[in-house]
Amino acid sequence: MNWRIVAVGAVIIVPFVAVLASGFGKDPREVPSVLEGHPAPDFALETAEGGQVISLKDLRGHPVVLNFYASWCVPCAQEHPWLVKISKIYQPRGVTFLGVIYNDEVPKVKGFLRRYGQNYPTLQDPSSATAIDYGVAGVPETYIIDGQGQIVRKFVGPVSPEEFESTLEALL
Amino acid sequence: MKLLLLMSWCGLARAQDGADASAPTAAVTEPATADLAPAGPAPLAEPPANAPPTSDDEIDRLTDEISTGLRCPVCQGLSVNDSPAEGARSMKARVRDLVSMGYTGQQINDYFVERYGTWILLAPPAEGANWTVYLAPIGFLLVGAFFVAWAGRRRPHRTPMMWRGPTQYTPTQYIPTQHTATIWSRIASGSWRNSGCETMGRWHELGRLGTATGRTGPRADHRPCRRHALHGRDQRRWPVGGRADAR
Numbered sequence: 001m002n003w004r005i006v007a008v009g010a011v012i013i014v015p016f017v018a019v020l021a022s023g024f025g026k027d028p029r030e031v032p033s034v035l036e037g038h039p040a041p042d043f044a045l046e047t048a049e050g051g052q053v054i055s056l057k058d059l060r061g062h063p064v065v066l067n068f069y070a071s072w073c074v075p076c077a078q079e080h081p082w083l084v085k086i087s088k089i090y091q092p093r094g095v096t097f098l099g100v101i102y103n104d105e106v107p108k109v110k111g112f113l114r115r116y117g118q119n120y121p122t123l124q125d126p127s128s129a130t131a132i133d134y135g136v137a138g139v140p141e142t143y144i145i146d147g148q149g150q151i152v153r154k155f156v157g158p159v160s161p162e163e164f165e166s167t168l169e170a171l172l
Numbered sequence: 173m174k175l176l177l178l179m180s181w182c183g184l185a186r187a188q189d190g191a192d193a194s195a196p197t198a199a200v201t202e203p204a205t206a207d208l209a210p211a212g213p214a215p216l217a218e219p220p221a222n223a224p225p226t227s228d229d230e231i232d233r234l235t236d237e238i239s240t241g242l243r244c245p246v247c248q249g250l251s252v253n254d255s256p257a258e259g260a261r262s263m264k265a266r267v268r269d270l271v272s273m274g275y276t277g278q279q280i281n282d283y284f285v286e287r288y289g290t291w292i293l294l295a296p297p298a299e300g301a302n303w304t305v306y307l308a309p310i311g312f313l314l315v316g317a318f319f320v321a322w323a324g325r326r327r328p329h330r331t332p333m334m335w336r337g338p339t340q341y342t343p344t345q346y347i348p349t350q351h352t353a354t355i356w357s358r359i360a361s362g363s364w365r366n367s368g369c370e371t372m373g374r375w376h377e378l379g380r381l382g383t384a385t386g387r388t389g390p391r392a393d394h395r396p397c398r399r400h401a402l403h404g405r406d407q408r409r410w411p412v413g414g415r416a417d418a419r
Contacts, residue, residue, distance in 0.1 A: 031288055129269075132287065
C-alpha cells in the first residue's frame with residue numbers, strides 16, 4: 001500500500017467528509033433563530049374580531065406568548081388545544097397570550113378557533129409584515145417575550161410543553 | 173379612511189354587543205382610528221437612505237433584484253423572487269414596500285439578516301466560516317491540478333507495468349522473429365549498452381535474464397530509469413523502428 005497516496009487522500013477526503021457530516025446533522029429546513037435575546041419588534045395589530053388594536057408596547061411589564069399560526073397548518077391544529085389549555089393556567093398569573101394569523105383568511109381562522117378553542121385574542125397580520133419582522137419562516141412559531149420586551153425563546157414548530165412551561169416559570 | 177372608520181365603528185359596535193364569556197382576556201387597547209390606520213407596512217428603525225423611486229418600473233426592477241438575493245424560507249434552494257409560496261410572496265411584498273419608501277438594497281438585506289440571520293441570503297457574506305464556500309472550490313481546483321501534474325509525471329513509470337508478466341509480455345509475442353538476430357548482435361557488440369538501466373531492461377525483455385520472482389520484462393527486478401522507459405506504442409514497435417532504435 002502506498003502510504004503517501006493514502007495520506008494525501010485522507011488530507012483531502014477527511015475535511016470534506018467532516019463538512020458533509022456536520023451538514024447532515026442539521027435540518028436543512030430549519031431557519032436559525034437570531035432574535036432570541038433581542039428586543040421583540042413592536043406591532044399594533046387589529047384583532048380577528050375587528051375593532052380592537054393590540055400593541056406590544058402596551059403589554060410591557062408582563063410576559064407575552066406570541067403564537068403565529070394558520071388554519072391550514074396541521075401542526076397548528078395539534079398544538080392549539082394545548083395552548084388554549086395552558087393559557088388558562090398562565091393568564092391569571094399575568095402572562096398575555098396572543099395568536100397571530102399567518103397567511104390565512106379571517107373567516108377560516110374563526111372556523112379553526114370554533115373547532116379547536118379560543119381563550120386569547122388572535123390578531124390579523126394582512127401583509128405578514130409582523131411575521132417577517134419576527135423572522136417567521138413557517139407555522140406554527142411561538143415566541144416568549146419577557147416583561148422588558150426581549151425575546152427569550154422561540155419555538156419553531158409545535159412548542160415543547162416542558163421547555164415552554166420552564167421558560168414561563170423562569171419569567172414569573 | 174372612511175372605510176377604516178366604518179370598520180372600526182363596526183368593530184366597536186360588535187364588541188359592545190358581544191360581551192360574551194369567550195371575550196379575550198388580554199390587555200386590549202381601545203381602538204383608535206389613528207391606531208388602525210398604520211396597518212400597512214411599517215418603516216424600519218433607520219430612515220431610508222435614498223429618496224423613494226419615482227416610477228413603478230424602477231420599484232419593480234429593484235424589488236426583483238433584491239428579492240433574487242433572498243432565500244425563500246419555505247422552499248429548498250429558491251429565491252424569494254422565484255418562489256410561488258405564500259410566505260415568499262409576503263416577503264417580496266415587504267421588499268417592495270421598503271423599496272418604495274426609499275430603502276437601499278443593503279438596508280433591506282440588513283433588515284432581513286437581523287431577523288433570519290445570514291441564512292436568508294442566497295450568497296452568504298464572505299466572512300468567518302463562510303470563506304470555506306468561496307475558497308474550497310479554488311482549493312479543490314489546486315489539488316486537482318497537483319494530482320494531474322503528479323499523475324502525468326509518473327506515467328512513463330507506470331505504463332510498462334501493464335505489460336509486465338510472462339502471459340502478456342514475452343519475446344515471441346512482442347519481438348518479431350526476424351529482428352531477434354539483430355537484437356542479439358547489438359547486445360553482443362555492446363552497442364545497446366549505452367545506458368545501464370536500459371540494457372538490463374532489454375535483457376529482461378528478451379526473457380533471457382532470469383529473476384528471483386520468475387518474472388520477465390523491463391520491471392521484473394530492474395526498474396528502468398525514467399528517461400529510458402518505453403511505453404505505449406513505442407514499446408510495441410520495439411526494438412526495430414521504435415524510439416530506442418532511432419536513438
